[in-house]
C-alpha cells in the first residue's frame with residue numbers, strides 16, 4: 001500500500017491573465033479551482049495510474065472541506081485530520097506569459113494534531129511506500145519528516161521525500177528510498193546555482209553521500225536525472241508537447257516513478273513512466289489523465 005502525507009494541502013486557484021502587471025488591477029479571463037498540495041497530487045495521479053493509495057494530512061475550514069469533497073468525488077481514498085482553527089491554503093497560480101505562484105503559509109497544527117497523525121501512521125506495514133511531500137505550516141518543527149521516518153524505522157518502509165532546504169537535508173541520514181529535488185532546489189541546498197548537467201550530477205552525488213538511496217532530479221523541460229544507489233546515472237528526456245501548466249508536474253513525476261518501480265523494479269522503467277507522467281501534466285490544464293500518459297510513453 002502507498003500512503004501520502006500532505007501537511008499543507010491547498011486549493012489551487014488558477015487564474016489566466018493576458019499580461020500580468022504589478023501595482024495594477026489585472027482581469028482574469030478564465031478561472032479554475034483544483035485540490036492541491038504535493039502529497040495530494042501524488043495520490044490523485046497514483047489513483048489515475050490505478051495504484052491503490054491513501055492520502056493522510058491536515059485540513060481546515062471551508063477550503064479543507066472542499067479539498068475533501070473533491071478528492072472523494074475523484075474516488076481518491078483519504079483520511080485527513082481536521083484542524084480546529086483557520087483554513088487550508090488557497091494557492092494562487094497566475095498563468096500569463098509565464099507562470100507565477102503565490103502559495104499560502106497554512107493553518108496552525110498543534111502537538112495534539114501531530115499525535116493524531118502518528119497514530120494513523122501506525123497503520124503502515126513492512127514493504128509499504130510513504131510519500132512525505134510539500135512544505136509545512138510555520139509552526140511545525142523542521143525536523144518533522146525526520147521524526148516520522150525515525151518512528152517508522154523498524155518497519156522497512158520505502159520513504160519518498162519531496163521537500164526543500166532543511167526539511168529535506170534533515171531526512172538524509174535516515175536513508176530515504178527516493179528524494180526528488182528540482183534542479184533549482186538542489187542548488188539551493190548547497191547555496192549554488194546549477195547550470196550544466198555535469199554540475200547537477202556532481203551535486204546530486206553529494207545527496208547520495210549524505211544518505212539518500214536514490215536521487216531523482218527534475219529539470220523541467222530538460223527532463224530528469226536519476227542517480228541510484230547501485231551507481232547508475234540515468235538521463236531522461238521529455239516527450240514532445242506544448243506546455244499548458246506545470247503545476248503538479250513534479251508531483252506527477254513522483255507518482256509515475258512509484259507506479260513504474262512497483263510494477264517493474266527497474267529504475268529505467270520507473271524513470272520513463274515518471275517523465276511521461278510529469279510531462280502529461282505539464283501539457284494539460286490540470287493533472288495527467290491515463291490516455292495522456294499512454295500517449296507520451298516513449
Ligand SMILES: Nc1ncnc2c1ncn2[C@@H]1O[C@H](COP(=O)(O)OP(=O)(O)O)[C@@H](O)[C@H]1O
Pocket residue numbers: 182183218219220221223224238243246248249250251253274275276277278279282
Ligand atoms: N515545460 C515543460 N515541458 C515538458 N515537461 C515538463 C515541463 N515542465 C515540467 N515538465 C515535466 O515535469 C517534470 C517535473 O518538472 P519540474 O518543473 O522539474 O518539477 P517541479 O514541479 O517539482 O519543480 C519534468 O521532469 C518533466 O517531465
Ligand SMILES: O=P(O)(O)OC[C@H]1O[C@](O)(COP(=O)(O)O)[C@@H](O)[C@@H]1O
Pocket residue numbers: 008010011012035036037038039041091103133134135136246247248249250251252
Ligand atoms: O507544499 P508547497 O511546497 O508549498 O507547494 C504547494 C503547491 O505545490 C503543488 O503541489 C504543485 O507542486 P509541483 O508543481 O512541484 O508538482 C500545488 O498543488 C500546491 O499549490
